[in-house]
Amino acid sequence: MQRSDTVLKQVMAAFERESHLKLRNHPVHMSFDGGALTVTGEVPDITSKKRLLQLTQRHCEGARLVDQLRVTANPSIGDGELRTRLCERLAQTAEFRNCVICARVKGQLEVLHGTMDEAGNDGSGVVEVTVEDGVVTLTGQVGSLSHRRLASVTAWWVGGCRDVVNLLELVPAEADDDDEISEALHLVLETDLRVRAEQITIKVENHRITLAGWVATEAERRLAEQDAWCLDAIDGVVNRIQVGA
Structure with missing residues (x-):
């Protein structure tokens, strides 16, 4: 099994390539304990957290992942x-x-x-x-x-x-699948008044979400992607939404 510092370097390099973001002011740490890899630290937002965990899962050679990443509270409240x-x-x-x-x-x-x-x-x-x-x-x-x-x-x-x-x-129990994820995200986008859900299309394949369509601003584009990353039990988000008048 790889050393935790090797996994961390691989994950951070992949994160910067995929997101074009750097986390130099948000240190992340990883440590192996038996068959588990614990990820700790603080990241700026939920999108960064979910991306990092997804990449870590990809590079940790099947080790059980223990998520102790936290998102910076801004502003901080009690x-x-x-x-x-x-x-x-x-x-x-x-x-x-x-x-x-x-x-x-x-x-x-x-x-x-x-x-x-x-x-x-x-x-x-x-x-x-x-x-x-x-x-x-x-x-x-x-x-x-x-x-x-x-x-x-x-x-x-x-x-x-x-x-x-x-x-x-x-209650009652319900099987999860791509249609369920799509239905949940439609509900989330319709509930979020900051985005225009009718202009965004959703495709889900193997729990991986692809967003497309047109929005008015880059901020709205990022918000729609963030809403998708907020969903539990997904395997990634691809944002192909375009910004236009």
Whole structure:
């Protein structure tokens, strides 16, 4: 097995080639422990985090990957404020209107939207939010993979989030595939008012997303790609969106 510093050099070189970005002010570290490779450090955004992890998986020769990368919180906010913002955002999102939204505060569960009596009703679910050191953990249950993925993306949209651990269960169970990813991304782009979803086309093959179409600005092009990278359980994003009048 390669040494961790060799893997790190390979990954960083590939990252700079593919993204044309440099992470000199965001040091990343890797270390092998048995059959696992742990990646630690801080990166500027979710796109950089997901790209780095994807490249590391490609170069680590089958080692189990332990993700401890964090995204720089800009601006930095306290755990309580982040938790409150996220719970409010979920409660205001149409797709979670029938869900019970809870917060775990100092070990105690606080119900912020709906009632626990409604949790078992048809079409409803429960999303419990815990925040520690800027890391959001989502537990509970939802009724579709699209809702599960949208919950993660919503956490990333709230400023100050450094990572998301999505432990939401699906009830009933649902098989994941390319169509499910495409459906989730359509939902995400339609929910994100910063982009014009109708001008963006989505193709998913082997969990790899390709975006195409036209947008008005480079910022909108980057936002659409970032939304795609925010999705859980994908295998990369290719951005072929063009910027034009």
